[in-house]
Amino acid sequence: MSVKKLGKFAVIGLSAAWLAGCSTTASDSDTSAMGSEGSAAGSTDSTYAAGEDGSLNSVMIDDRTAAQKAADLLAGVATVFYFDFDKSIVRPEAREALAKHAQFLMENPDARIVLEGHADERGTREYNMALGERRAKAIMRYLTIQGVAASQIEAVSFGEEVPVAFGHDDSSWQLNRRVEVRYE
Amino acid sequence: MKKNIVFALFVACLTFALPARAQLVIEITSGADQLLPIAIVPFGYTGSAPLPEDVAGIVEADLQRSGVFEAIPRANMLSLPSSSENVFYRDWRLLKADYVLVGSVANNGNGTYRISYELLNVLTQARVGKREALDVKPSNFRDAAHFISDKIYEQLTGIRGAFSTRILYVTAEGDKRSPTYKLQVADADGYRPQVIVSSKEPILSPSWSSDGRQIAYVMFRNRRPSIFIQELASGKQQQLTQFRGLNGAPAWSPDGKKLALVLSKDNNPEIYTLDIATRRLERMTNHYSIDTEPSWEPDGQGIIFTSDRGGNPQIYRLDVRTKNVERVTFEGELNTRARMTPDGRYLVTVQKNNGNYHVALQDMNTGRVQVLTETYLDESPSIAPNGSMVMYATSNRGKGILSVVSVDGLIKYRLPSAEGDVREPAWSPYFK
Numbered sequence: 193m194s195v196k197k198l199g200k201f202a203v204i205g206l207s208a209a210w211l212a213g214c215s216t217t218a219s220d221s222d223t224s225a226m227g228s229e230g231s232a233a234g235s236t237d238s239t240y241a242a243g244e245d246g247s248l249n250s251v252m253i254d255d256r257t258a259a260q261k262a263a264d265l266l267a268g269v270a271t272v273f274y275f276d277f278d279k280s281i282v283r284p285e286a287r288e289a290l291a292k293h294a295q296f297l298m299e300n301p302d303a304r305i306v307l308e309g310h311a312d313e314r315g316t317r318e319y320n321m322a323l324g325e326r327r328a329k330a331i332m333r334y335l336t337i338q339g340v341a342a343s344q345i346e347a348v349s350f351g352e353e354v355p356v357a358f359g360h361d362d363s364s365w366q367l368n369r370r371v372e373v374r375y376e
Numbered sequence: 377m378k379k380n381i382v383f384a385l386f387v388a389c390l391t392f393a394l395p396a397r398a399q400l401v402i403e404i405t406s407g408a409d410q411l412l413p414i415a416i417v418p419f420g421y422t423g424s425a426p427l428p429e430d431v432a433g434i435v436e437a438d439l440q441r442s443g444v445f446e447a448i449p450r451a452n453m454l455s456l457p458s459s460s461e462n463v464f465y466r467d468w469r470l471l472k473a474d475y476v477l478v479g480s481v482a483n484n485g486n487g488t489y490r491i492s493y494e495l496l497n498v499l500t501q502a503r504v505g506k507r508e509a510l511d512v513k514p515s516n517f518r519d520a521a522h523f524i525s526d527k528i529y530e531q532l533t534g535i536r537g538a539f540s541t542r543i544l545y546v547t548a549e550g551d552k553r554s555p556t557y558k559l560q561v562a563d564a565d566g567y568r569p570q571v572i573v574s575s576k577e578p579i580l581s582p583s584w585s586s587d588g589r590q591i592a593y594v595m596f597r598n599r600r601p602s603i604f605i606q607e608l609a610s611g612k613q614q615q616l617t618q619f620r621g622l623n624g625a626p627a628w629s630p631d632g633k634k635l636a637l638v639l640s641k642d643n644n645p646e647i648y649t650l651d652i653a654t655r656r657l658e659r660m661t662n663h664y665s666i667d668t669e670p671s672w673e674p675d676g677q678g679i680i681f682t683s684d685r686g687g688n689p690q691i692y693r694l695d696v697r698t699k700n701v702e703r704v705t706f707e708g709e710l711n712t713r714a715r716m717t718p719d720g721r722y723l724v725t726v727q728k729n730n731g732n733y734h735v736a737l738q739d740m741n742t743g744r745v746q747v748l749t750e751t752y753l754d755e756s757p758s759i760a761p762n763g764s765m766v767m768y769a770t771s772n773r774g775k776g777i778l779s780v781v782s783v784d785g786l787i788k789y790r791l792p793s794a795e796g797d798v799r800e801p802a803w804s805p806y807f808k
Contacts, residue, residue, distance in 0.1 A: 315728075318625040318669045319689060319712045348599060349601075349801065351578075
């Protein structure tokens with residue numbers, strides 16, 4: 193019990209350290225990162241301490257919206273996660289970034305995310321709508337297992353309707369089979 | 377009298393939306409071997425003002441596209457009679473025509489034209505049926521032509537024609553990263569497209585009510601999908617569902633009272649029916665897998681749908697009364713988005729074989745399966761109300777286009793669009 197708790201604190205501490213580092217570098221490259229617009233990267237003001245006690249509550253004192261805060265604190269963290277053909281299994285390389293999103297959501301209970309699931313162009317459109325949702329729900333499950341409240345997450349599917357790559361080949365299809373994390 | 381009512385309905389349908397420039401143009405890519413030779417003689421006209429349309433030309437295009445007829449080229453015609461009295465059958469025997477259509481157009485002087493026509497059998501040298509006349513406004517010339525095509529097709533094949541029907545489809549135009557989606561309606565030959573709804577967010581799954589007066593579709597708003605229904609004549613639109621998660625695949629019941637649809641509000645995609653008048657929602661499937669793409673059997677007693685409950689997506693049948701589910705398709709790596717022919721004899725699916733997606737036809741009596749298409753990334757098959765043809769979406773040189781294949785697989789033509797990607801065709805029922 194106590195060991196478990198300790199472990200959790202350790203994770204939080206790590207994340208906090210990472211977040212602190214991020215506010216100055218903002219260049220952590222994740223192979224699956226599509227970039228979260230990098231809007232306020234590096235501009236986070238120093239209202240929070242990097243929480244040696246594992247607490248990030250001090251982050252909460254500013255009056256930025258949850259979405260702005262997410263953009264600042266999660267700059268450089270992947271917001272797009274990719275899937276294999278006809279699969280909805282969260283890939284191992286997504287775990288680190290998802291842990292950071294989970295962290296943020298748990299520390300900001302007012303924050304809300306929409307997980308937007310997408311499919312590639314192959315197969316029929318409504319089946320792909322279902323497949324996109326299944327992918328979004330797989331990410332949702334991953335986050336709720338980490339401790340995020342389900343009420344903070346909405347899964348929406350766009351099926352094959354909104355591709356980001358427009359070729360008709362494996363590399364385009366791979367880029368289109370994705371879930372995008374959007375903070376509201 | 378009755379014909380005038382029909383045309384009045386068409387006029388009503390045509391006034392609801394903006395005109396659009398982009399049109400689909402028919403290209404016949406292959407045809408059947410045994411074609412019925414018919415000469416469609418340009419209709420006689422003595423007036424001075426130009427006519428809005430070449431009626432005989434439209435009839436010729438309709439009949440050619442049906443894959444049943446072979447039109448004798450106008451350039452080969454030895455004479456151009458406009459009524460049976462002026463027909464020299466010898467001229468048409470020389471050209472090996474089995475039938476001749478002659479007709480004329482006359483200005484009635486009151487803003488309408490009289491279009492008269494006769495179908496003649498070259499062998500018996502007799503008229504097939506009666507001499508017919510239609511009084512139409514200039515804007516209804518195409519309707520008159522399709523009406524004539526329907527009559528000829530039915531007289532010579534015994535099958536009701538579907539030339540006067542229409543199609544719904546969705547286009548995505550402009551910048552691929554931020555396209556404009558348009559739900560459009562056009563004649564079955566692709567002419568006279570009109571935009572019903574235009575949006576910067578995706579539109580999909582258009583479907584017709586059984587009387588052809590209303591449509592249902594899925595449209596995103598604020599990045600979430602909703603099901604809408606819309607009356608074509610008035611343009612009156614209603615948002616029918618806005619549940620959390622999927623709101624998809626609306627399909628009108630044959631009696632017009634219900635929509636089958638897909639919701640994931642209870643966690644995963646399930647088939648529901650929604651009574652449109654009472655708004656009562658009834659859950660029809662209950663399975664942890666994907667259940668989607670419902671469509672009604674012609675008698676309304678069953679709903680066929682796609683489910684991956686067996687591991688990969690296949691077609692299942694749901695008994696509407698008992699909610700019992702049984703599997704229908706077994707061939708192919710997967711089968712999705714099934715539609716049944718109006719006689720209930722055949723099931724059309726999108727089937728995957730060796731990584732390719734094609735339109736397949738399954739005989740419900742024998743279980744025999746035939747792959748109908750050889751195009752690329754085929755989807756969204758929709759069957760003509762006379763069961764003769766299947767329109768579907770496919771990809772050609774990286775662009776979404778509509779294609780048509782006959783249920784016997786022999787006749788194929790495509791409708792390339794001038795603008796954007798075209799997808800999600802829905803062939804109308806007969807208008808009531």
